[in-house]
Amino acid sequence: MTASSKTAEPQDFTEEMFDAPECGGLRDFLLLVKRGQPWRIPTERLLRLNGNSRRGKIVNQEIEEELKKHGLVCKPSVENADYYGQVIISDPRDELPEPETVASLPISAFRGELVHLVSCGPEMSARKIQTLMVSDDLSQIPVLSGDKKNLLGVVTWRSIAHYRGDMTNAKATDVMGPRSHVASSSDDFLDLVETIIGQEYVLYRTPDGRVDGILTASDLAQAFNGTAGIYIQLQELESRLRILLDKSPIPKLQQHLDPKRRNMKKFRGASDMTFGEYLSALADEEIWAATGIGFDQETCLKNFDEVRNVRNGVMHFSSGPDDQTTSERSNKTIVTRSLRILRATPLT
Structure with a gap:
């Protein structure tokens, strides 16, 4: 973020x-x-x-x-x-x-089923690269240096089609296209959407500097159709709740901390509260009024409590839409219901 x-x-x-x-x-x-x-x-x-x-x-x-x-x-x-x-x-x-966006999600959160990025060295034969692309259903294979820290180019079906030489003796460097932008695994994927749409993928580095991740337009669509969306929704929902709760004075919010945490030093408001403490604060009529949520308090609190249960259970993404269970679909419905309420409430 x-x-x-x-x-x-x-x-x-x-x-x-x-x-x-x-x-x-x-x-x-x-x-x-x-x-x-x-x-x-x-x-x-x-x-x-x-x-x-x-x-x-x-x-x-x-x-x-x-x-x-x-x-x-x-x-x-x-x-x-x-x-x-x-x-x-x-x-x-x-x-x-102050956050410039309500939610943020690192690009590496969309990591696919493959443990490591499929890549090749500059001397790999073009025929072998083609075989890998067909067998593994890949649209691009990056050409990397031996330590995998330098991107030399990217082999795609388009770059192969542009090659006019003899494929029998061609190498990766002969059929690869130009180098592309390489992101960091922690970069916000929202900032990279334009790049993904433009070139149909984006490569990213792990913290040790290796190019070992890729997010394609297809991966992105599958992730959103699967359970990645609930993670984004939960982040947005919590960000909105914090902003609304922080319309109340700090001492008022601190009264709703867990008794063991109530004497916390340097308490900074909603950013230091747990989701359960959000609910305790929102049950306070004075704090509820300050949020400006113009809907029935009892119904909203019931919805938010269901969100808490969903939030506690969401530990990771499913790898795609085929992995989405009936429970996960129900969870998304619960979160979406509460998020609609918060989106209808002005943050300022």
């Missing part, structure tokens, strides 16, 4: 704001701080909001406790800040990168 940082410019809490009748102290000021709306304030003014002119262990603890109650952070910390300088009070979720 690609991500970007979009930290908002802090607003300044001025002396005029401090003197305003509606400013009753530190708590009123902290209520101004929202996700995406940090505030900048002079250190001494922050202390005065708490009724102090100096710092000390007790004063520092009081302010830190109040920050914690509101789910906010102070940088630098009150204790370490320059008395004559400024601090920034913000929601810790502001520091997390």
Whole structure:
């Protein structure tokens, strides 16, 4: 998943704001701080909001406790800040990168039935390559160096058809087409769809640098018709739930963590919650209202609970549509039902 940082410019809490009748102290000021709306304030003014002119262990603890109650952070910390300088009070979720897409899936998730990519060296005979392509039902065979880290070219039925020489003595280098783009196994397949459509396949490298994977247009179609789609749907569903839950204050969300995790330090909101904790939070009327999901709460929670069971059971992809069981088809229906609800709910 690609991500970007979009930290908002802090607003300044001025002396005029401090003197305003509606400013009753530190708590009123902290209520101004929202996700995406940090505030900048002079250190001494922050202390005065708490009724102090100096710092000390007790004063520092009081302010830190109040920050914690509101789910906010102070940088630098009150204790370490320059008395004559400024601090920034913000929601810790502001520091997390914002996803540019709701879901992401690495290209290697579509790995086919073959354990390793079928390839050849530059000296392999063209006749042998043809035999492999027919026997293994392959449309392309990459020509690699001995260590399989350098792509020399790709033999396809088209490149073979373009060869005008004697096939009896031809080698891989004679019948191969030009080199193509080689992706990384972790690259988002959405970014490579155009390449796959254009050249009908894309090769990719494993972490050790070897070219050992391929995704063809045919593989992609089979994966979507099989159970790969449910993985993508689950990622999108969870991403949408996190965005909607993060419309609520951090302390409110933290109340719905498992009791053993409720005192988690540096809790950053929905990104640190489990799916079961999502459900607990969504059962809270105040949090539910904040999400903006304008549908029946009881029905939605029942659907989401079914999704949780599906999610716990999805461990890997089937290799194709022929492997899809009745249970898997039912699971996709369950996930799709809940995803329709979330897609109908604005994220902003």
